[in-house]
Amino acid sequence: MSVLTLQEYEFEKQFNENEAIQWMQENWKKSFLFSALYAAFVFGGRHLMNKRAKFELRKPLVLWSLTLAVFRSYFASDKTRHRDWSGSGIIEYSSYSGNCQSLGQLSESGSDGDTIFIILRKQKLIFLHWYHHITVLLYSWYSYKDMVAGGGWFMTMNYSVHSVMYSYYALRAAGFRVSRKFAMFITLSQILQMLVGCVINYLVFQWMQHDQCHSHFQNIFWSSLMYLSYFVLFCHFFFEAYIGSKMRKATKAD
Numbered sequence: 001m002s003v004l005t006l007q008e009y010e011f012e013k014q015f016n017e018n019e020a021i022q023w024m025q026e027n028w029k030k031s032f033l034f035s036a037l038y039a040a041f042v043f044g045g046r047h048l049m050n051k052r053a054k055f056e057l058r059k060p061l062v063l064w065s066l067t068l069a070v071f072r073s074y075f076a077s078d079k080t081r082h083r084d085w086s087g088s089g090i091i092e093y094s095s096y097s098g099n100c101q102s103l104g105q106l107s108e109s110g111s112d113g114d115t116i117f118i119i120l121r122k123q124k125l126i127f128l129h130w131y132h133h134i135t136v137l138l139y140s141w142y143s144y145k146d147m148v149a150g151g152g153w154f155m156t157m158n159y160s161v162h163s164v165m166y167s168y169y170a171l172r173a174a175g176f177r178v179s180r181k182f183a184m185f186i187t188l189s190q191i192l193q194m195l196v197g198c199v200i201n202y203l204v205f206q207w208m209q210h211d212q213c214h215s216h217f218q219n220i221f222w223s224s225l226m227y228l229s230y231f232v233l234f235c236h237f238f239f240e241a242y243i244g245s246k247m248r249k250a251t252k253a254d
Contacts, residue, residue: 024145031141035134038112042130045119054122061117061173069166076159112137128233135226142219149213150204150223157193164189180242187238194231198224 112133118125143151165186171178201224207213208220 021145021147024141028141028145031138035137038115038134038137039130042115042119042125045116046125049119049122055120057117057121058173058175061121062170064113064117065166065170065173069163069170072159072163072166076156076163126237128237131233132230135229139223139226142222146216146219148204148215148219149207150200150215153200154197157196161186161189161193184238184242187234187241191231191234191238194227194234197227198231201227 115125115130115133117123118129168178168182168186201220204213204215205217205220208215
């Protein structure tokens with residue numbers, strides 16, 4: 001049984017979940033429009049920045065990363081400490097039944113601000129970055145409108161990993177020297193997150209067969225495909241960033 005704080009209780013009284021679901025169902029195709037606008041910003045922004053000097057933006061980046069780190073840490077701890085972790089509680093937690101879960105899923109769009117900093121600071125923008133943002137937007141909207149199971153787990157994993165990741169970004173932006181092993185740990189955590197995401201989809205599929213939670217095959221299929229693609233891309237990133245680069249340096253030294 002969840003134990004709500006006074007602030008959470010007041011929010012749940014004000015938040016009309018049924019209206020939110022109805023709006024998402026009626027407008028979910030707009031997610032493709034927003035994705036197209038995001039892609040246009042990515043490639044258009046890079047083209048414009050090619051003609052001008054980069055912005056430093058170090059202090060705003062520290063504030064941005066630190067804010068997201070605190071936000072993600074709070075919600076990660078909130079998702080875990082206010083839940084019943086018995087067998088029935090786990091099944092309940094896997095659904096989208098809670099207002100906070102619905103809000104959390106939509107809050108993922110806040111991470112899109114990272115792209116602005118990357119473009120304005122003329123940093124390397126890899127395929128994994130913008131592909132991840134677009135597919136998360138599409139899948140989050142697609143899942144929210146149908147209120148399918150699994151979202152609680154996905155959000156908790158994401159908040160947990162992101163709380164560490166944005167803490168790392170904040171330290172780096174502030175000028176602190178952070179061990180390379182810390183970055184490797186974050187990427188490995190993301191790879192593990194993708195594997196666990198596939199396992200959760202399998203469990204949801206099993207629970208769905210026994211009418212223990214609500215979902216449908218199409219959602220599980222697209223979610224699994226998304227997580228598998230992330231797994232491949234993060235593995236490739238890990239190899240290129242931490243193993244391939246080391247091998248190339250060793251080759252040059254010889």
